[in-house]
Amino acid sequence: MSAQSSVRHRANIALRDDFLRGAVHFTTDRLRNRKQAVTEDFGNWEAWRDRGEAIRRHTIEHLDFYLAQFADNLERLGAHVHFCANANEALAVVTDIVRDKAARRVVKSKSMVTEEVHLNHHLEQLGVQVIETDLGEYIVQLAHETPSHIIIPAIHKTREQIKALFEQDGGQNLTTETRDLVAFARRRLREMYLTADIGITGCNFGIAETGSIALFTNEGNADLVANLPKTHIVFMGMERVLPTLADLEVFAHLLPKSATGQNTITYLSMITGPRRPGDKDGAEEMHVIILDNGRSRQLGDPDFQAVLHCIRCGACLNVCPVYRQIGGHAYGSVYPGPIGAVLSPLLEGGEAYQDLPYASSLCGACYEACPVKIPLHDMLVKERQRFVAKTGGKTGEKAAFAAYRVTFADHRRYLRAIRIARRLQGAFARDGVIQAKIGPLAGWTGARDFPALGDVTFREWWIARKRGTKRG
Amino acid sequence: MDKGAFLANIAARLGREPGSAPAPRDAIGAPAFWADRKTTQEERTATFCARFQALAGEIVQCADEDAVRECLDRALRDLAPGSAGAWGRQAPWPVDVEDVLERWSVRRFGESDVLDIEVGITGASFGVADTGTLVVETGGAAGRTVHQIPLVHLVILRESQIVQSLGDALAQLRGAARDARMPAYVHFISGPSRSSDIENDQTIGVHGPARVICLLLRDRTADVTKTAGDLA
Ligand code: SF4
Numbered sequence: 001m002s003a004q005s006s007v008r009h010r011a012n013i014a015l016r017d018d019f020l021r022g023a024v025h026f027t028t029d030r031l032r033n034r035k036q037a038v039t040e041d042f043g044n045w046e047a048w049r050d051r052g053e054a055i056r057r058h059t060i061e062h063l064d065f066y067l068a069q070f071a072d073n074l075e076r077l078g079a080h081v082h083f084c085a086n087a088n089e090a091l092a093v094v095t096d097i098v099r100d101k102a103a104r105r106v107v108k109s110k111s112m113v114t115e116e117v118h119l120n121h122h123l124e125q126l127g128v129q130v131i132e133t134d135l136g137e138y139i140v141q142l143a144h145e146t147p148s149h150i151i152i153p154a155i156h157k158t159r160e161q162i163k164a165l166f167e168q169d170g171g172q173n174l175t176t177e178t179r180d181l182v183a184f185a186r187r188r189l190r191e192m193y194l195t196a197d198i199g200i201t202g203c204n205f206g207i208a209e210t211g212s213i214a215l216f217t218n219e220g221n222a223d224l225v226a227n228l229p230k231t232h233i234v235f236m237g238m239e240r241v242l243p244t245l246a247d248l249e250v251f252a253h254l255l256p257k258s259a260t261g262q263n264t265i266t267y268l269s270m271i272t273g274p275r276r277p278g279d280k281d282g283a284e285e286m287h288v289i290i291l292d293n294g295r296s297r298q299l300g301d302p303d304f305q306a307v308l309h310c311i312r313c314g315a316c317l318n319v320c321p322v323y324r325q326i327g328g329h330a331y332g333s334v335y336p337g338p339i340g341a342v343l344s345p346l347l348e349g350g351e352a353y354q355d356l357p358y359a360s361s362l363c364g365a366c367y368e369a370c371p372v373k374i375p376l377h378d379m380l381v382k383e384r385q386r387f388v389a390k391t392g393g394k395t396g397e398k399a400a401f402a403a404y405r406v407t408f409a410d411h412r413r414y415l416r417a418i419r420i421a422r423r424l425q426g427a428f429a430r431d432g433v434i435q436a437k438i439g440p441l442a443g444w445t446g447a448r449d450f451p452a453l454g455d456v457t458f459r460e461w462w463i464a465r466k467r468g469t470k471r472g
Numbered sequence: 473m474d475k476g477a478f479l480a481n482i483a484a485r486l487g488r489e490p491g492s493a494p495a496p497r498d499a500i501g502a503p504a505f506w507a508d509r510k511t512t513q514e515e516r517t518a519t520f521c522a523r524f525q526a527l528a529g530e531i532v533q534c535a536d537e538d539a540v541r542e543c544l545d546r547a548l549r550d551l552a553p554g555s556a557g558a559w560g561r562q563a564p565w566p567v568d569v570e571d572v573l574e575r576w577s578v579r580r581f582g583e584s585d586v587l588d589i590e591v592g593i594t595g596a597s598f599g600v601a602d603t604g605t606l607v608v609e610t611g612g613a614a615g616r617t618v619h620q621i622p623l624v625h626l627v628i629l630r631e632s633q634i635v636q637s638l639g640d641a642l643a644q645l646r647g648a649a650r651d652a653r654m655p656a657y658v659h660f661i662s663g664p665s666r667s668s669d670i671e672n673d674q675t676i677g678v679h680g681p682a683r684v685i686c687l688l689l690r691d692r693t694a695d696v697t698k699t700a701g702d703l704a
Contacts, residue, residue: 023671023672026672027672030672044503044505044506047503047505048503051499051502051503054497054499055499055500058494058497058499061486061494062486062488062494063482063486064479064480064482064483064486064488064490064491065488065491065492065493065494067479067482068479068491071475077656081475083473083474083475083478083479084473085473085478089473133679134669135667135669135670135678136667136669139669139670152668152669152672153669154669154670157670157671158671159670159671159673162670178670178671178673178675179675181670182667182670182675182677182678185678186677186678186679189679194587209646210646210654212654218665218666218667219665219666219667219678219679219680220620220665220678220679220680220681221678221679223616223620223659223679223680224620224621224679227616227617227620227657228617238478238482243500244500244501244646245642245643245645245646246500246501246502246639246642246643246646247500247501248638248642249501249502249637249638249639249642250501250502252603252638252660253502253638263523263603263604264527264603264604264605264662265662266527266661266662266663266664266665266666266680267659267660267661267662267665267680268605268659268660269657269658269659269660270645270657270658270659270660271656271657272654272655272656272657272658273656274656275656275657276611276655276656278611278612279610279611279612279615279656280581280582280612280615281581281615281616281617282610282616282656282657290478292473292478292481296481296482296485297485299482299485299486300485300486300487
């Protein structure tokens with residue numbers, strides 16, 4: 001099954017697949033409700049968001065300084081730091097390391113940046129076996145698919161499907177009990193950690209003042225990936241730095257609370273360079289790959305610089321009425337949901353993903369959910385405007401934007417417009433997706449579809465929900 | 473791409489003199505209402521225990537050092553692991569448990585292989601009340617694999633090591649970093665390894681330990697009120 005056919009196929013069936021739709025609804029509801037409970041219990045949530053935004057804004061405004069400090073500290077500790085302008089440069093660095101180590105097997109923990117550069121495909125072409133160790137990513141990899149949610153990648157898989165996948169991977173006498181399935185994965189992946197030549201992790205935050213890599217995980221796989229193989233490679237987007245350890249406290253609250261409604265992440269690992277003289281375990285060699293890949297283009301742009309404040313928590317996905325209808329795959333981009341709709345066309349530049357900003361009802365729920373207050377809904381509008389300005393815009397689109405300006409000034413008009421749009425799109429939408437043509441990313445996939453507006457808008461859903469829960 | 477060119481491009485985009493230091497900022501770390509809280513050791517300990525247990529961590533309260541040794545002995549008898557491992561003798565143990573480790577022929581990190589142990593025994597540097605977190609600093613005889621490999625992690629902690637906030641613990645780590653003593657690997661652990669990747673079904677022990685048992689020595693002598701400011 002090729003990636004192309006599977007993605008297209010899935011986009012088409014996303015709304016017919018009852019399990020997928022149920023799973024996405026159930027999961028996003030659960031994450032959102034837990035987030036609400038945990039932030040209420042924590043208190044002063046708005047003050048924490050303000051602080052998070054202030055720190056991210058300051059960091060990005062002085063990114064050259066903090067990135068230099070971060071890299072200098074890492075180099076002083078004996079790590080190799082590689083600055084890469086694009087995916088090809090990053091992959092070339094990996095190729096050199098793989099050849100140098102004559103590596104045959106690589107274990108990985110979850111990293112969206114490695115998805116962004118299509119690292120796994122590259123490693124396989126080099127003849128290297130790549131094993132994803134995050135349970136959800138491992139499941140998705142066995143199924144030859146891509147993640148459908150940035151926090152819960154296998155949100156779309158049933159336990160029966162998972163059992164079948166594990167059996168293909170050598171599992172015997174398995175049941176569909178979670179405990180059984182997890183025990184198999186633990187055993188199987190242990191063999192992999194212990195025999196891998198290289199471990200590859202992402203990086204949630206790089207701490208400039210110490211040169212530390214902070215990793216947030218619940219399973220503990222990143223620690224085994226980073227520490228058991230002799231060589232550790234870290235992939236990070238260039239925006240992922242924080243000035244000080246003190247700043248990390250703020251994000252150690254904002255990230256898990258926003259992502260999964262957990263008061264704290266189970267494991268926060270701080271890796272500060274390769275093993276020291278006298279240390280008897282841990283990677284001997286550490287490489288840190290710092291990737292630009294379209295990010296620096298957003299710097300100095302008053303409309304979009306703040307997209308680099310993102311901490312990849314996924315909270316905007318969980319509240320997005322469009323994402324909730326169709327799940328992550330239909331976006332066709334590495335980053336799904338509202339953040340994906342904003343980020344993908346920005347990172348890619350050119351024509352690719354220009355339709356993604358239209359995969360939104362502009363309801364603003366994403367902004368409300370965002371722990372660092374990124375105005376995603378404003379950015380979506382500005383992306384549409386720039387696209388139209390660049391292409392001259394068709395007459396219909398110009399009219400739409402004129403109408404748009406009036407419509408969004410008033411929320412009743414907005415509600416009416418959404419209802420009308422839903423009726424109008426009936427002519428174009430089939431099975432809940434609007435057939436649209438979007439440019440491919442680096443040969444990964446071909447055409448895919450765009451989500452139609454949901455049957456219920458977020459606002460309508462929210463009001464109904466409030467009524468439904470007003471029991472006391 | 474060359475580091476200089478990479479950073480120069482960023483500075484140019486931002487309209488900055490490359491590498492120039494930022495003006496001092498006010499918003500560093502947690503907001504004042506959080507960082508300036510005054511709490512007693514008793515309160516910190518109570519919060520730590522409640523939070524840690526809420527995350528499915530287990531706490532065994534020990535009145536004195538002998539009780540810590542007895543509890544460790546009992547834990548090893550009850551768990552009856554096929555193999556157990558512990559930090560080496562030179563590691564910063566909060567309580568001396570050498571006798572017990574010897575009696576149970578526990579493998580010592582640095583002397584024998586610990587890659588297949590079922591129970592791992594370590595100390596910790598801090599407990600964090602706000603999040604129910606154990607902070608384990610590693611290095612030298614305090615190997616990182618000792619607590620990552622096994623199914624059960626037994627951790628020894630003194631009550632006086634419990635701080636209020638992550639910021640308090642980070643401030644002390646930062647002090648160490650200034651003298652270039654920050655360890656290569658520090659682990660903040662809040663309960664057992666967990667995942668809900670299979671149909672949202674919460675499960676423990678996916679890659680890391682399925683049980684984290686904290687042997688807590690109640691060594692509080694007086695009610696000391698501390699804040700992050702005092703610790704920095
Ligand atoms: S845009 Fe905000 S809510 Fe969305 S993933 Fe990024 S930080 Fe989280």
